[in-house]
Amino acid sequence: MEHLDLSPISHVAGTVALPGSKSISNRTLLLAALCRGETLVKGLLASDDTQRMLEALTALGVKWEQLGDSRDFRIHGCGGDFPVKQADLFLGNAGTAFRPLTAALALAGGEYRLSGVPRMHERPIGDLVDALRQAGALVDYLGQEGYPPLAIHPGRIAGDRVSVKGNVSSQFLTGLLMALPLTGRDMTVTVEGELISKPYIEITLNLLTRFGIAIERRGWSEFFIPGGQAYTSPGEIFVEGDASSASYFLAAGAIAAAPGQPVIVTGVGKQSIQGDVRFAEVLEQMGATIERGDNWISATRPTSGRLRAVDVDLNHIPDAAMTIAVAALFAEGTTTLRNIESWRVKETDRLSAMATELRKVGATVEEGRDYIVVTPPAALTPNAEIGTYDDHRMAMCFSLVSLGAPVRILDPGCTAKTFPTYFDELARITV
Numbered sequence: 001m002e003h004l005d006l007s008p009i010s011h012v013a014g015t016v017a018l019p020g021s022k023s024i025s026n027r028t029l030l031l032a033a034l035c036r037g038e039t040l041v042k043g044l045l046a047s048d049d050t051q052r053m054l055e056a057l058t059a060l061g062v063k064w065e066q067l068g069d070s071r072d073f074r075i076h077g078c079g080g081d082f083p084v085k086q087a088d089l090f091l092g093n094a095g096t097a098f099r100p101l102t103a104a105l106a107l108a109g110g111e112y113r114l115s116g117v118p119r120m121h122e123r124p125i126g127d128l129v130d131a132l133r134q135a136g137a138l139v140d141y142l143g144q145e146g147y148p149p150l151a152i153h154p155g156r157i158a159g160d161r162v163s164v165k166g167n168v169s170s171q172f173l174t175g176l177l178m179a180l181p182l183t184g185r186d187m188t189v190t191v192e193g194e195l196i197s198k199p200y201i202e203i204t205l206n207l208l209t210r211f212g213i214a215i216e217r218r219g220w221s222e223f224f225i226p227g228g229q230a231y232t233s234p235g236e237i238f239v240e241g242d243a244s245s246a247s248y249f250l251a252a253g254a255i256a257a258a259p260g261q262p263v264i265v266t267g268v269g270k271q272s273i274q275g276d277v278r279f280a281e282v283l284e285q286m287g288a289t290i291e292r293g294d295n296w297i298s299a300t301r302p303t304s305g306r307l308r309a310v311d312v313d314l315n316h317i318p319d320a321a322m323t324i325a326v327a328a329l330f331a332e333g334t335t336t337l338r339n340i341e342s343w344r345v346k347e348t349d350r351l352s353a354m355a356t357e358l359r360k361v362g363a364t365v366e367e368g369r370d371y372i373v374v375t376p377p378a379a380l381t382p383n384a385e386i387g388t389y390d391d392h393r394m395a396m397c398f399s400l401v402s403l404g405a406p407v408r409i410l411d412p413g414c415t416a417k418t419f420p421t422y423f424d425e426l427a428r429i430t431v
């Protein structure tokens with residue numbers, strides 16, 4: 001297997017211009033496709049996940065162009081009526097493509113098959129399918145009940161109310177909120193049980209508003225979508241930087257910024273609509289110095305030199321939470337991350353993978369159903385071979401081990417899911 005050997009990095013400093021947000025890129029592409037008219041999407045993320053969404057739109061007959069070799073794309077919306085009524089879509093391991101497209105296509109009146117990589121076929125989708133069936137959609141499982149691949153047939157959409165479980169993935173609710181305006185009817189979505197990953201719903205609502213769809217949020221348990229609304233192009237929309245991708249550089253700054261020289265990320269800041277900007281608050285709790293502008297965040301190490309352990313509920317930032325688990329190796333004391341059961345159904349079982357790999361560098365780890373407890377070793381074990389489980393975030397967060405010891409990252413190319421140039425950017429802040 002390919003690998004990348006990272007030599008120990010003693011200090012980091014400098015500025016990283018973040019690539020576009022995955023969550024905003026894929027939502028924006030789909031909403032632009034659902035509009036009538038053109039949308040200019042600026043700063044789209046270049047990655048596997050966004051490529052899968054662009055390919056899916058092509059297969060559905062949605063026209064789009066890339067402007068030169070920029071990351072600006074013009075999307076020609078189809079007003080919710082996809083020109084191609086029968087298509088097979090391969091969506092890789094992109095949850096932000098698979099879940100919202102399932103919802104939109106289930107209401108679109110065509111014959112569609114949706115599949116992904118083997119791991120995507122182990123990631124649940126039953127709660128979304130159940131909700132869509134309540135609205136009259138016809139969705140069949142082609143493999144295991146409750147999981148992709150799926151076959152979608154034209155249904156007879158009826159009713160004014162669906163309910164969806166909130167405790168496995170917020171992407172099911174996101175898919176419903178993005179797609180149900182297609183029905184043209186008044187629709188109420190009720191969330192059963194506790195909704196996880198809430199800030200991602202705020203991204204969804206924010207972008208829907210930009211595309212002319214108003215949704216009334218009633219707490220976190222009910223959403224009312226007035227009928228008769230049309231997706232309307234904002235004309236131009238700018239994709240802000242990816243706040244989850246920011247976490248690795250900010251953590252690096254908090255662990256090993258050169259004296260007087262912070263690590264700065266640009267593209268996200270006080271104005272960001274992504275919940276993962278709140279990752280910086282956890283670094284602050286750990287003692288790091290964080291500064292924020294409208295479009296940048298900086299991190300420097302604690303004045304005392306060493307981070308301190310935290311005991312935190314990270315349900316609101318499940319992706320960036322992984323970075324805290326590795327940053328815990330550099331903190332004084334035992335760090336506990338709670339309420340992160342959704343880790344088990346992401347690119348890999350992240351609770352199990354994280355525990356296994358943290359132990360390789362010498363940490364003492366307790367893995368619970370929905371939590372992980374990390375106690376760092378006195379000294380990191382050098383030259384650990386870190387398995388990445390085809391999970392971009394495992395590769396990116398374990399690169400931080402190099403701030404304390406040499407480390408080997410297996411299959412570093414897996415960062416392509418959201419950040420193909422990650423290791424080049426990391427090298428640029430190494431001093």
Ligand SMILES: O=C(O)C1=C[C@@H](OP(=O)(O)O)[C@@H](O)[C@H](O)C1
Binds near residue numbers: 169
């Ligand atoms: O809606 C989104 O853009 C996302 C929601 C989160 O998933 P869950 O809601 O499954 O936690 C997150 O982990 C994922 O990377 C992106």
Ligand SMILES: C=C(OP(=O)(O)O)C(=O)O
Binds near residue numbers: 094096347393418
């Ligand atoms: C969980 C993730 O991705 P997805 O959008 O495929 O759910 C992730 O990027 O960490």
